[in-house]
Amino acid sequence: KQEVTQIPAALSVPEGENLVLNCSFTDSAIYNLQWFRQDPGKGLTSLLLIQSSQREQTSGRLNASLDKSSGRSTLYIAASQPGDSATYLCAVITGNTPLVFGKGTRLSVIA
Amino acid sequence: EAGVVQSPRYKIIEKKQPVAFWCNPISGHNTLYWYLQNLGQGPELLIRYENEEAVDDSQLPKDRFSAERLKGVDSTLKIQPAELGDSAVYLCASSPGLAGGYTQYFGPGTRLTVL
Numbered sequence: 147k148q149e150v151t152q153i154p155a156a157l158s159v160p161e162g163e164n165l166v167l168n169c170s171f172t173d174s175a176i177y178n179l180q181w182f183r184q185d186p187g188k189g190l191t192s193l194l195l196i197q198s199s200q201r202e203q204t205s206g207r208l209n210a211s212l213d214k215s216s217g218r219s220t221l222y223i224a225a226s227q228p229g230d231s232a233t234y235l236c237a238v239i240t241g242n243t244p245l246v247f248g249k250g251t252r253l254s255v256i257a
Numbered sequence: 258e259a260g261v262v263q264s265p266r267y268k269i270i271e272k273k274q275p276v277a278f279w280c281n282p283i284s285g286h287n288t289l290y291w292y293l294q295n296l297g298q299g300p301e302l303l304i305r306y307e308n309e310e311a312v313d314d315s316q317l318p319k320d321r322f323s324a325e326r327l328k329g330v331d332s333t334l335k336i337q338p339a340e341l342g343d344s345a346v347y348l349c350a351s352s353p354g355l356a357g358g359y360t361q362y363f364g365p366g367t368r369l370t371v372l
Contacts, residue, residue: 150299177358177359178358178359178360180360180361182363187368188365188366189263189348189363189364189365189366190300190348190363191363192360192361192362192363195358195360197358235299235300237299239359239361243313244290244292244302244305244313245290245292245300245302245350245361247299247300247301248299249297249298249299250297250298250299
């Protein structure tokens with residue numbers, strides 16, 4: 147059974163810092179991996195999707211990497227801003243199956 | 258293009274009452290998911306539809322939960338009777354399948370509070 151773990155569970159950083167969120171999964175036979183953002187009381191917003199054949203994806207200040215063989219992904223946020231404060235969720239999928247989510251990392255960026 | 262639409266956004270009911278949630282997926286998406294998200298946790302699947310067929314409902318508590326997807330478009334999730342432990346966020350997602358890399362698009366969710 148696929149299990150996804152996210153470390154740390156919570157993170158607080160001053161504005162302007164670069165930071166890394168970690169995600170690991172137990173079964174490397176994934177089709178893709180997605181990083182989501184969730185604001186309090188809101189739904190999920192997809193940030194980046196990495197196909198299993200890819201190593202990384204970039205969008206603005208966000209960069210996600212994937213090491214499928216070791217079962218790891220990282221989300222790098224450059225020059226963090228208070229508006230980045232949210233919960234970040236990592237999820238993996240194996241073909242046409244439900245996403246398996248981690249519990250998320252709750253990020254606070256302090257101005 | 259409109260995203261996944263869910264209603265209501267919030268619902269407060271007393272225990273033992275029935276409640277229903279509605280989801281309208283993105284047009285053309287054949288796959289529809291209902292996820293349950295408890296506080297501080299990631300979402301977990303309740304049921305998955307391919308068109309109008311429920312192909313994975315192993316996590317759906319069938320004694321009190323039911324779902325339908327008429328005509329393979331809109332879907333309704335029902336709880337009867339609701340229990341205190343059902344308080345959570347209910348998320349609907351849709352996917353275009355292989356053509357879209359199995360990407361799932363989520364609605365805003367329905368936050369249920371059972372008193």
